Amino acid sequence: MLLIPCPHCGERAQVEFAYGGDATKRRPADGAPDEAWYEYVYLRGNPRGPHREWWLHHGGCGRWIRVIRDTATHAVLGAEPAIDSRDSGVVPGGSASGEPREEEGGGPPAAPVPPPRRDTGAGEG
Numbered sequence: 001m002l003l004i005p006c007p008h009c010g011e012r013a014q015v016e017f018a019y020g021g022d023a024t025k026r027r028p029a030d031g032a033p034d035e036a037w038y039e040y041v042y043l044r045g046n047p048r049g050p051h052r053e054w055w056l057h058h059g060g061c062g063r064w065i066r067v068i069r070d071t072a073t074h075a076v077l078g079a080e081p082a083i084d085s086r087d088s089g090v091v092p093g094g095s096a097s098g099e100p101r102e103e104e105g106g107g108p109p110a111a112p113v114p115p116p117r118r119d120t121g122a123g124e125g
């Protein structure tokens with residue numbers, strides 16, 4: 001099991017997180033050609049070594065973070081908030097301005113991975 005250092009909550013088990021995809025992809029601008037959207041939506045690299053990925057901490061703070069994970073060893077090399085001081089006015093999952101961030105990777109995925117149901121059974125029976 002991976003231990004992911006959430007920048008908001010500290011080190012937590014992987015089961016509290018949902019993988020959100022490649023954080024190096026940049027969302028094409030509105031009006032971009034179909035080829036750009038095809039590449040953004042469907043084409044993925046298969047890098048070996050450190051790679052930036054989106055992860056949603058659904059079992060904790062509920063925030064998107066960027067995790068740097070070595071795809072060859074699964075070692076988690078670091079994590080950072082999806083938003084930092086360079087991103088004033090931009091919120092995860094849908095920016096305040098409607099525009100993606102200008103840095104590598106753009107914002108978190110627009111359609112978040114739904115977290116697994118964690119019904120405790122309370123209220124039933």
Ligand SMILES: [Zn+2]
Nearest residue numbers: 006009057061
């Ligand atoms: Zn967290």
